[in-house]
Amino acid sequence: MSRLVACLVLLALPALAAEPAPRRPVHTYSIVARDPVTGELGVAVQSHWFSVGATVPWAEAGVGAVATQSFVDPSYGRLGLEMMRAGRSAQESLAGLLAADGAPGVRQVAMVDAQGRVAAHTGDRCIVAAGHVVGEGFSVQANMMERDTVWPAMAKAFREAKGDLAERMLAALEAAEAQGGDIRGRQSAALVVVSAKSTGRPWVDRRFDLRVDDHAQPLVELRRLLTLQRAYNAMNEGDLALERKDTDGALAAYGAAEKLVPDNAEMVFWHAISLVGVGRVDEAVPLLQRTYKADPRWRELVLRLPRAGLLPDDPKLLARLTGAKAVKK
Structure with a gap:
């Protein structure tokens, strides 16, 4: 262990003592990963435990991602990110925290840093079936599984899956469940993806932050939420494009959103409004009628948009869009 890591571990010890780690048996399976193309970092997890997303997954843009499970100690997440932010590799960070832990045998932890370096630990007292696989830029880990085929299946699925990081991580979770998953069943799941570099605006850097706290089919629900x-x-x-007066850009973005969830009135409504913005009123009217059928209050919203500069203050146009005989100014 380097001198700097040793110092950081010593600094961490008071925090560990001041915040006793809960001995919650969050037996589960998870993946931490870095996308080699985009540099995005992520964590995904599923467990037979309420609200697994509150303790297991940790990620910070430009820093790294951590999964802490088995008899979970959340300080591995907070302190692991602090150490990687200070320039330590995933391996150095995990080694330092394990050295400061009085019960490493019951921990299962994995970390990936912003350079794609990976470290994982499965304690010898984790409940079987338990183990992990470290691959290029990722680690999959599981404990209290029905079979010891779970984590190899996760690694295979992640390597072979297509799509972005969120999609590939979810494919790994689904592969675990196909192997039997947690021997107790299933209850909650979570998925977090952050940007390769920090903008200083966490709400922008966090590309996906999804939690299913209690559900009969948490991965099915997690996939729905991902979409x-x-x-x-x-x-x-689309909203940002409208702010820039880029109606064509807004139209493309809102149209893409509507294709993903065609029954969502929000998507349909703003797609329609962007069509009006480029003069395609005939195409917009049927879409607006769909939203009015779902909830007539969308019609009232149309009438409020001119004041915000999102529609022309044209009574004839507004009457056509709302289906009213006339709209008074």
């Missing part, structure tokens, strides 16, 4: 998050990310891009 919905993608749609809302596109919606946010």
Whole structure:
């Protein structure tokens, strides 16, 4: 252990003492990973434990990602990120924290840093079946599994999956469940993806931050939420385009969002408004009618948009969009 790591561990010890680690048996399976193309960092997890997303996954843009499980000690997440932020590798950070832990045998922890260096630990007292696989830029780990095929299946699925980091991590979780997953069943899941570099705005850096706290099929629900998050990310891009008066950009973004979740009135509504912005009113009206059918209050919202500069203050146009006989100014 380097002198700097030793110093950091010593600094961590008072924090560990001041915040006794809960001995919650969060037996689970998870993945930490870095996308080699985008540099994004992420964690995904599923467990038969309530609100697993509150303790297991940790990630910070430009720093790293951590999964702390088995008899979970959340300080591995906080302090692991602090050490990687200070320039330590994932291996150095994990080694330092294990050295300061009085019960490393019951811990299962994995870390990946911003350079894609990976470290993992499965304590010898973790409940079987337990183990991990470290690959290039990722680690998969599991404990209290029905079979010891879980983590090898996760590694294979992650390596072979297509799509972005969130999609590949979810594929790894689904592969674990296909092997039987947690011997107790399932209850909660979570997925976090952060940007390769910090902008200083965490709300921008956190690309995905999804939690299923209690559900009969948490991975099914997590996949639904992932699709919905993608749609809302596109919606946010559309909103920014509108702020820039880039109607064509907004139209493309809102259209992409609607394709992802075509039954979502929010997506349909703003797609329609962006169509009006480029003069395609005939295409917009049927979309607006769909939203009015879902909830008539969308019609009232149309009437409020001119004041915000999002529609022309044109009574004839507003009447056409709302289906009213006339709209008074």
